[in-house]
Amino acid sequence: MTSPEGRRHRDTHEELDAIDFTALFAAQIHDLKNLLFLLLNSLDETLNNRCAGSEISEDAASRLALLKYNGQLINDKLIQMLSLFRFAQGPYVIDIAYRPVEELIEEVVAEAKPLLGARSITISSDVETVLCGFFDRDLAAGVLNNAIHNALQCAKSEIRLSACAENGFLAIRVEDDGDGFPQEILDNGGSMKSLDLSGGKTGLGLYFSSVCARLHSNKGQTGRIALSNGGSLGGAVFTLLLP
């Protein structure tokens, strides 16, 4: 290993060794989110210009919506990775405040609407306007966005969000009229077992959701997610349960 190439190789290796990759990745994710913000905003702008009368065909518009949807999926992944990284670094403190649930639902629905594009899917929400609860707004929104984006992939014509108080828990549901969760996800969804890093789908979203739910605790009770099929629309039912 005394040839110049060998030495150069070793130097590069030492140099790379010195990099703190966990910190580097976190910082890069941070930058990626900034770039995504610019990307999604210019997409919005293009979509809005269309409404204002400029010429974009229906076809182009629905392709833009699809582009935006995929952008949102990237953002979901980044949020999940960055959050799990922060949780792991610890100590991680969540910001639990008393808030109207309707506000949260309104926001995630507003985020989801532009993603529909030309698809004939309706998103409706059914929340008692007066329901309030204790939760971390950003974590809850991250979980619900993920659930909605999953539902968008499976739904045939409808997605429904609902929230209610149930046995001392705040229950927020995302239901669709698709084919429902496969048995394997019903069995393992949200657990470490579902994290299959070799397969195409990692199950990271559900795992992230279940970690976020567990971070909410109150008087000995801990939050969780529940997955089932059926529900009011006959498809998949994702439930976030917060104490």
Place this chain on the structure above:
Amino acid sequence: MNAEDFQARTSSTSNAPINFQEKTFLVVDDVASMRSSLRNTISTLGGTRIDMAGNGIEAINRLEQLAYDIILCDYDLGGGKDGQQLLEEAIRRKLLKKSTIFIMVTAERGYEKVVSAAELAPDDYLIKPFAGEVLRLRLERLAQKKTYFAPVFALMDTQDYRRAIQVCDDLLNSPNQYKIDLMRLKAEIHLLLGDYGTAGELYKRILAIREVPWARMGLAKSMYHQNKFSEAANLFRRVTENTPNYMEAYDWLAKSYSAAGDEQRAQRTLMVAAKISPRILQRRKTLGEIAYRNDDLETAQDSYEAVLKFGKNSALTSPEDYANLSRVFIDQGKCDQAMTVMKDARKTFKNSPESLLHGAVMDSLAHQKSGDTEAATEALKQALEQFETCDNKQGSVSLDIARSCFQLGDEETGKKVVQDFIQNKHDDKKIHLHAEDMFRKIGLRDKGREIITNSSREVIALNDQAVQMAQAGDLRGSAELLMQAVAKYPENTVIALNAVHAILTCMQTQGWDEEWGKSAKKTLATVKSRDPDNQKYLMLADLYKEVAKHHGLQK
């Protein structure tokens, strides 16, 4: 009250639409493409009056020109000020309207880590990327919330705390989404009024519903103010353990340890906090002071250097901060560095009287340390001349002057300076501690104690005499005696407030007196300019209004 009540119904939360076309916006971001992107988002809501700023200085310039309705500010502004520092400066300089909505924009949740515990928090924060529609929803709700709380804040602004509490109670009577906020606000007002028992009870009620860190903080503060320091310390410690990013809890934990006499633990607590968030200047100053008293010169130097380094871009440093570092250098025998620091101070503050005063006295101490008595005497002479004429001689400068006098053999002047210093704050334990420490460091511990005790004893005796007169029924005599004391110790806040209290008590029973009313009002104004958050001041300002009203006077 149980948890179920709080997952229950509130009045409707439907939003009132805002006419964004009427609103003035300020967008602060260091990245040009980000600014124009935010501008576009605002345009889609219908906003047209949008100004931009690329850094903190530009933003402050804008704010000096116009009180904006809505401010969107990125937390990370490149070099210089960050978004939080900008917000703090804007609030301190009163550049924001009560109705201004300030939203911090960030790429990551981590921002809260820095800020969730900051006293001066933005109205809300948004994480990028966000949809224009979400911004609209947020702005509408924030406007609604501001309107809802406006009557309470208006009363608090005029220091009409009793009525502010009444309004909170009225609002709490009808169920609503702000229930917890209202209970919190009400508890905070009770703390302000010095009604610690009631405040503590309110916090306990909130904690029975949910373990929220700010409620535990509130309960701990109420304990601290009732002098239950070890109970307070236990509660504050619990907050730091459960929520390690709640920085204010470390400050109070250290305060509680100090109050209980455990300066070593206080220092360790602040060192932990300084490690988590290194840029908070006030905490670093306090750490410097405690470390200096604990003879840990290395930590003291570190802390004071950090204050100067991080304070560079803000108006938050004073010549005293330079003197603090210079003093550490002198004790370490680094006399050249000590004088260089003061040279910097004079340059930074453009030879202001305060910087000249601090500069002269530190130079004198540095010359003494390096054995140049002649130069030291000359510098002290200058310092004393400045000391006579300088209006703004807060803080440690008196003790530095006294130290220089004692070391150069002018005991008489030294003693006089300490006496004035102590008598103007005779019941401030921290001041006593500082003074005792100075004497200990120059090897005059016992003599120092005697001077300190005698100085405060004089004021205490006068105060006691007034109390006895009042107890014996001579309210008028008591008030007169205290007003004389105010003339003798013009900077003593405790005496000033006791005098006002005596006057008001006297007028409550014996009727309004024009002259006394004026003196009380003037004295209150003096205290307010010195110490606007003083709790007894707030209580008396309230009482003043009550007495005036009782006698049919509006103001």
